[in-house]
Amino acid sequence: MSEFTCNQEIVTIARRNLTQDVWDYLTGGAESEMTMRRNRHAIDSYAFIPRVLRDMSSIDPSGTTLGQKVRIPVLLAPIGSLQAIHAGGGASSAKAAARFGTMPIISSITEPSLEEIAEAADGPKVFQLYVRGDFDWIKSIVGRAKSAGYTSLALTVDSAYYGIRERQLMNRWLPPSVKAQKDRHLQSAITWDLMDRIRDLWQGNFMLKGIGSVADAVMAVERGVDTLYISNHGGRQLDHCLGGLETLAEVAAAVKGRAELIVDGGFLRGTDVIKAIALGASSVAIGRLQGWALAAGGEDGLVRCLELIEREMINALGLLGVNNLAQLTTDYVRKTDVVGPTHELSTFYHMKERLT
Ligand SMILES: Cc1cc2nc3c(=O)[nH]c(=O)nc-3n(C[C@H](O)[C@H](O)[C@H](O)COP(=O)(O)O)c2cc1C
Structure with a gap:
């Protein structure tokens, strides 16, 4: 595992x-996959403006997010049915995060149970909620997450309907959580008022996952939401959205520090993470890369994946002239044209023929 040389090797x-069905579940997006491609396009469309002749002999890539110190500001995004990708499911993500020194966001539709995942590893953890029942059901699951020691709650709000994922449709394959689920329609009826009631139940650090517009970001801030998790669900829900990093830049300019910002969508490398922090995020989250690392090498593979991102961050910060993340500002990035193909795996595009 420790022999993985870079994350593109992990992907190969x-x-x-993985079987074709599971590969397509993990790697694919909704409909034309334009949102998914735009996630990479948004990241690729920022260039660095490096500074030189500064003492770069010591570099600290650690960050603080959701009130916790993390070794690098890279969280593990919630993945449903993770057990189909790697037998350990959410417990393997939690263990890898604790070993490395970051936080997992545990999906409410993965296995094993939220209690078993909490017991599998020490360290702070976020619980991600899909609404699959009435208010009593919500009360019960939020109470369970609280008792199990989760430190933050993320309510996913970009999933009123399940994205039309054509790879899955053509494979006639559905993830176990989707096959098993009842009462999915209740997710379609979440409103700002229900959100307020869920936040009141939780009484702790609370975030909305799936913010995709400045208008909703501002509404959430006005209602006192602590953290906005900007995401288009990895391009798996509404097709033809903006890339996550592009939305982050717009939201950061409007929110002006009134809420903490987390972003995901297409993050694969240390340089990608640095761009997001420069544009105003406190952390990013990795979805598919986490799944690929688990599929390649289980818990050890995921720890190695995070180590590789850390190494890339230290290298890029050193070359950018920045000793720590607090020094990063928008002065270090500029929007420009993208050179070369834009593909979900575009930073791995020279391996493309082996990956599709
Ligand atoms: C296989 C898979 C399952 C996912 N399941 C969930 C989920 O259960 N809950 C959720 O809020 N987001 C879910 N997501 C979205 C991720 O949390 C995250 O927003 C997205 O993967 C980020 O983009 P990236 O994969 O390009 O890193 C899932 C993503 C993938 C790839």
């Missing part, structure tokens, strides 16, 4: 280890 091994 994941491709080898």
